[in-house]
Amino acid sequence: MKIVIQRVREASVIIEQELYGQIQQGLLLLVGVGPDDGKEDVDYAVRKIANMRIFSDEEGKMNRSVQDVSGQILSISQFTLFADTKKGNRPAFTGAAAPDLAKALYEELNQALRAFVPVETGIFGADMQVSLTNDGPVTIVLDTKNK
Secondary structure, three states: OEEEEEEEEEEEEEEOOEEEEEEOOEEEEEEEOOOOOOHHHHHHHHHHHHHOOOEEOOOOOEEEOOOOOOOEEEEEEOHHHHOEOOOOOOOEOOOOOOHHHHHHHHHHHHHHHOOOOOEEEOOOOOOEEEEEEEEEEEEEEEEOOOO
């Protein structure tokens, strides 16, 4: 899995001109699933995301997790994280998992994260408009195959 993690002051997703999900302080996740991903990737990602210390403490040091600040997560499926841009100007997405596998692992990730913090989502495969106020900015890429 490849997951772009953004610390946000707020984030929202609109689908078909309707507000579908919205959070305040927390994390925006852009989640891409690869063909070789499985339960161990989900478990690793959940552990890292729930405990990653990227929120500031009283001294301004990134020393708190999303749980520590009572934050929320907005999770968005993002197959384009597996884009291959080596040839030409049109990316190929053949490196992404098949939709059935990707949807199952994306939903498993979101459900597992709900044990730690509230999680809002988009709709897998939908055309979505995502808005955010990046806090910091803090943006981190987590690749479960690069532990």
